[in-house]
Amino acid sequence: NAGVTQTPKFRVLKTGQSMTLLCAQDMNHEYMYWYRQDPGMGLRLIHYSVGEGTTAKGEVPDGYNVSRLKKQNFLLGLESAAPSQTSVYFCASSFRTVYGNTIYFGEGSWLTVV
């Protein structure tokens, strides 16, 4: 039972390079999310998706793009990486119902931009 899987787990980028983080969930969840966690801080929402083909901005969306072409996958893209994007990135997913469903998190992806 894989749950929420993120790839890659670790990546070092040079300023200006691009990359994509892949999130896959096998729980048939409608909702998926991307968060970032900076040192000594809580998680902040970057983008989220309430269903296949739909995405929306969260609290800190600048510098990121996302796509949800398949229900089970949610991609986070950095078109031109900046040192300020050095962070740990967490993908998460949940069911759609309105009753504060539990959110399941992946194990995180460590990204360093030099």
Next chain:
Amino acid sequence: AQTVTQSQPEMSVQEAETVTLSCTYDTSESDYYLFWYKQPPSRQMILVIRQEAYKQQNATENRFSVNFQKAAKSFSLKISDSQLGDAAMYFCAYSRGDAGNMLTFGGGTRLMVKP
């Protein structure tokens, strides 16, 4: 916008003792959910306990319990019989009751457990 505040950056507790972590939040919503997440050094986010705002009874999960004071917008976590494995970062989080389940996190409290 909702905000979540954890005023204790670090706390320590002796093994087998009890510790309480504080959390306050600000919202104009009447329907919402509150959570405590544990983040060990592995960085995995582990749900510890959740509370529905419409429920007056405080949630309990084994050694973990909350003190939910809706009028004061306070949501503290009590850990009883602390164990070495409880050492971690603890995050308080808020979610609105409507569709989305998006979480707003506090800044976290680092809990150290002394043997």
